[in-house]
Amino acid sequence: MQSDSFLVSLLRDKAMKKISDDITTLADLIKKGDRKALARAITLVENEYVGSDILLKIIQQKDTPVIGFTGPPGAGKSTLINAFLRHILLMKKKAAVIAVDPTSPFNYGSLLADRIRMSEHFNNENIFIRSVATRGSLGGLSEKIIEITDVLRAADFDFIIIETVGVGQSEVEIAGLADTTIVIVVPESGDDIQAMKSGIMEIADIFVVNKSDREGASSLVNNLKKMLMQKHESGWSVPVISTIATSDEGIDELLEKIILHRNSNAFNEKKILLLTEKVYQLARNYRMRGLKREDIKKRLEIAKQEPSFNLYRFVDDFKN
Amino acid sequence: MQSDSFLVSLLRDKAMKKISDDITTLADLIKKGDRKALARAITLVENEYVGSDILLKIIQQKDTPVIGFTGPPGAGKSTLINAFLRHILLMKKKAAVIAVDPTSPFNYGSLLADRIRMSEHFNNENIFIRSVATRGSLGGLSEKIIEITDVLRAADFDFIIIETVGVGQSEVEIAGLADTTIVIVVPESGDDIQAMKSGIMEIADIFVVNKSDREGASSLVNNLKKMLMQKHESGWSVPVISTIATSDEGIDELLEKIILHRNSNAFNEKKILLLTEKVYQLARNYRMRGLKREDIKKRLEIAKQEPSFNLYRFVDDFKN
Numbered sequence: 001m002q003s004d005s006f007l008v009s010l011l012r013d014k015a016m017k018k019i020s021d022d023i024t025t026l027a028d029l030i031k032k033g034d035r036k037a038l039a040r041a042i043t044l045v046e047n048e049y050v051g052s053d054i055l056l057k058i059i060q061q062k063d064t065p066v067i068g069f070t071g072p073p074g075a076g077k078s079t080l081i082n083a084f085l086r087h088i089l090l091m092k093k094k095a096a097v098i099a100v101d102p103t104s105p106f107n108y109g110s111l112l113a114d115r116i117r118m119s120e121h122f123n124n125e126n127i128f129i130r131s132v133a134t135r136g137s138l139g140g141l142s143e144k145i146i147e148i149t150d151v152l153r154a155a156d157f158d159f160i161i162i163e164t165v166g167v168g169q170s171e172v173e174i175a176g177l178a179d180t181t182i183v184i185v186v187p188e189s190g191d192d193i194q195a196m197k198s199g200i201m202e203i204a205d206i207f208v209v210n211k212s213d214r215e216g217a218s219s220l221v222n223n224l225k226k227m228l229m230q231k232h233e234s235g236w237s238v239p240v241i242s243t244i245a246t247s248d249e250g251i252d253e254l255l256e257k258i259i260l261h262r263n264s265n266a267f268n269e270k271k272i273l274l275l276t277e278k279v280y281q282l283a284r285n286y287r288m289r290g291l292k293r294e295d296i297k298k299r300l301e302i303a304k305q306e307p308s309f310n311l312y313r314f315v316d317d318f319k320n
Numbered sequence: 321m322q323s324d325s326f327l328v329s330l331l332r333d334k335a336m337k338k339i340s341d342d343i344t345t346l347a348d349l350i351k352k353g354d355r356k357a358l359a360r361a362i363t364l365v366e367n368e369y370v371g372s373d374i375l376l377k378i379i380q381q382k383d384t385p386v387i388g389f390t391g392p393p394g395a396g397k398s399t400l401i402n403a404f405l406r407h408i409l410l411m412k413k414k415a416a417v418i419a420v421d422p423t424s425p426f427n428y429g430s431l432l433a434d435r436i437r438m439s440e441h442f443n444n445e446n447i448f449i450r451s452v453a454t455r456g457s458l459g460g461l462s463e464k465i466i467e468i469t470d471v472l473r474a475a476d477f478d479f480i481i482i483e484t485v486g487v488g489q490s491e492v493e494i495a496g497l498a499d500t501t502i503v504i505v506v507p508e509s510g511d512d513i514q515a516m517k518s519g520i521m522e523i524a525d526i527f528v529v530n531k532s533d534r535e536g537a538s539s540l541v542n543n544l545k546k547m548l549m550q551k552h553e554s555g556w557s558v559p560v561i562s563t564i565a566t567s568d569e570g571i572d573e574l575l576e577k578i579i580l581h582r583n584s585n586a587f588n589e590k591k592i593l594l595l596t597e598k599v600y601q602l603a604r605n606y607r608m609r610g611l612k613r614e615d616i617k618k619r620l621e622i623a624k625q626e627p628s629f630n631l632y633r634f635v636d637d638f639k640n
Contacts, residue, residue: 056632150631275624276617278631281617283638287607296603297596304595311470311598312376318603 001234023051027059033156035128042130045147056147059154065262066160068178070203075184076210077163080245082162085127087251093158096128098148100164112276128157133310143285146278175203176277179270180261182254184208185224187216201227204238205261208254212242291318343371347379353476353586360387365467377466379474385582386469386480388498390523395504396530400565405447408570413478416448418468418485448477463605466598495523496597499590500581502574504528505544507536521547521576524558525581528574532562553635556586561563611638 026044028202029037066084069077081097088095132142142148145162152160155183164174175181188211205229224240239257243250261267296318303314346364349357365372389397401417408415432504452462462468465482472480484494495501503524527548529541544560559577563570581587616638623634 053632057630061631195518213425224447256482273622275620275631276613279616279620279635279638280611280613282632282635283611284608286635286639287602287611291600291603291607293596294599296599297592300595302593310377311381311595312373312602315599315602315606318599319606 003148019051020054024058027055027154030059031156035125038128038151038155039130040054041151042148046142046144048114048144052147052259056150059151061150061153064153064157064160064179065256065258066153066162068162068164068181069184070164070174070181070209071208072182072186073165074188075186076245077184079175080184080208080243080251081161081163082209083243083245083248083251084254086136086248087255088159089124089126090125094126094128094154094156095159096155096157097163098113098145098152099129099131099159100103100133100142100145100162125228128152128155144267145173146282149177155201176274176281178259179267179274180205182206182208182258184210185220187212187214187220205236205266206257207238207240208243208250210243210245212250213244217242218229234265236261340374343374344378348377350379350471350474351476355445358471358475359450361471362468366452366462366464368464372467374468379468379471381473384473384477384480384496385578386473386482386499387578388482388484388494388501389504390484390498390501390531391492391504391528392506393485394508395506397504398564400530400563400571401483402506402526402566403565403571404574405561406568407575408479409444409446414446414448414476414515414615415479415481416472416477417450417481418465418472418477419449419451419481420453420462420465420482426599432473465493466602469497474634496601498597499587499594500525500578502526502528502578504530505540506531507534509539525556525586526574526577527558527560528563528570529560530563530565532570533564537562556581556584584623584632 026041027036030041041055043049044055069081071077079098085095085097131147132145132148149160149162162174162178181203183200183206185207187209207224209217209224211217212221221240221242228238228240241250241253241257243254245251297318301315303309326614346357346361346622350361361375363369389401391397398419405415450468452465452468469480469482482494482498501523503520503526505527507529527544529537529544531537532541541560541562548558548560561573561577563574565571567607619637620634623629
């Protein structure tokens with residue numbers, strides 16, 4: 001008996017040692033810029049495979065700027081990001097893009113979407129593109145978006161870009177995660193500006209009016225500026241930038257403002273809030289693990305049959 | 321040593337026995353219709369005092385109809401509830417009212433609000449009124465609303481009424497808790513119907529157009545009916561009732577429809593979903609206990625100073 005359990009524990013220790021070694025190797029490779037290792041690491045944390053918790057605890061995260069691009073469908077986010085990436089490449093910099101694609105919950109679909117949307121940079125070794133599925137039908141970022149971003153911050157990127165569709169919860173969630181949040185609108189949405197959820201005004205660090213060669217662009221820019229005037233805080237006044245992503249116009253100004261924002265007092269004050277939000281969400285995700293309405297319903301349907309059924313005794317089973 | 325710890329455990333057992341006895345007595349009194357005991361029990365669960373968990377596990381909940389009244393400020397919810405209560409009293413029935421008052425986060429303020437709004441029935445022994453504070457600035461029902469409702473269901477009421485202001489999250493949350501959700505609108509809101517969040521259309525089991533003697537009432541009723549036509553499900557077509565709460569008009573029809581809804585197939589199918597939602601929320605509240613952004617921020621500000629700071633090691637402290 002003794003020797004048996006000794007053997008088991010020896011084997012377990014050995015297995016753990018092996019995993020730990022693998023993870024250490026993986027962390028080293030990520031740091032050196034190995035893209036295959038990075039992709040593997042993301043898959044690891046995305047699926048909570050064995051060792052993912054160790055990885056997150058040993059990698060050293062840099063202070064890589066995380067930039068969120070959000071806006072309604074059709075605003076030209078992907079085109080704008082493509083133009084932005086061209087700019088970055090010209091400067092001999094490296095960037096990672098996380099695309100949160102609400103239309104394709106499956107990896108294959110997401111991968112395909114990547115290839116179509118980002119095709120221009122797909123084979124460039126200085127650009128790393130990864131799609132992640134949304135959490136639910138309401139949009140909302142992937143449950144692992146924080147972990148994925150932190151893995152990317154251990155690599156050799158100069159920028160990390162997160163693209164989300166500005167519907168549902170995603171746009172609010174991105175503001176809690178990105179260092180700089182860029183909200184993209186188009187002249188067509190001009191009429192909606194008044195009705196625009198005040199939430200959007202709150203989250204934008206930078207506004208981009210894309211497709212600014214279209215009718216109504218300048219009045220949209222003016223309206224936005226007027227609305228934003230009331231919102232000076234922390235000494236950062238939210239700029240409104242006109243771009244035409246298809247012809248690279250305004251992209252240099254966008255990059256300039258991003259860097260300006262990052263060096264601002266506003267960002268410095270935001271930092272602790274971003275970190276707080278990350279801790280809160282990581283802890284919440286952990287605590288809420290395994291609590292699924294479908295499971296509750298299934299088990300309720302059986303438990304309810306019993307005459308002695310009591311809701312509060314039933315709930316006890318779901319508390320941990 | 322042995323005898324010391326024996327003494328401690330004896331005293332603890334005795335104290336527990338005492339609490340348990342008290343709770344059993346409380347449960348009996350609630351069942352018999354004792355209003356003071358009921359008020360005490362609600363305070364007990366609202367504040368999670370010792371014994372509250374025992375109480376919830378031993379009380380026997382009846383199938384008392386829980387009716388949610390929601391709608392924008394100024395729609396006349398309180399007046400409508402007052403008229404509804406008059407109706408119930410004429411029928412020799414008993415009702416409890418939980419008022420969720422977003423403007424007064426303090427108990428004293430809430431209590432005062434009760435007295436003003438519900439003064440007509442405040443001293444009637446067949447009507448029990450209780451105010452609870454909202455959870456946060458965004459509205460949202462009290463975190464203990466489920467438990468409070470369940471305590472009320474152990475008493476001798478024929479109806480339990482929950483009044484919430486139809487802004488922020490409250491209106492969605494009430495739909496997950498009430499057997500029948502009544503959405504109250506007024507002709508003045510007519511223009512907004514088109515812009516009305518689809519959410520409101522989803523949650524209403526019954527629509528009430530109050531102040532229906534005002535201009536625009538009949539066109540509002542017609543518009544609502546038209547919009548609701550597209551939403552037949554489970555065989556329950558959402559009725560639109562015209563009321564003038566100040567002169568009791570339409571209240572009999574409202575009561576009739578409430579009873580009709582409760583006996584409908586739609587409600588029968590909704591039951592398991594309501595129960596699932598209750599379990600989910602109770603379990604979530606339990607799991608999320610003590611996780612507060614302010615605490616995280618305070619501890620982060622210190623922990624961040626350390627050069628060896630790692631977010632994922634830091635999060636470990638907040639996982640349980």
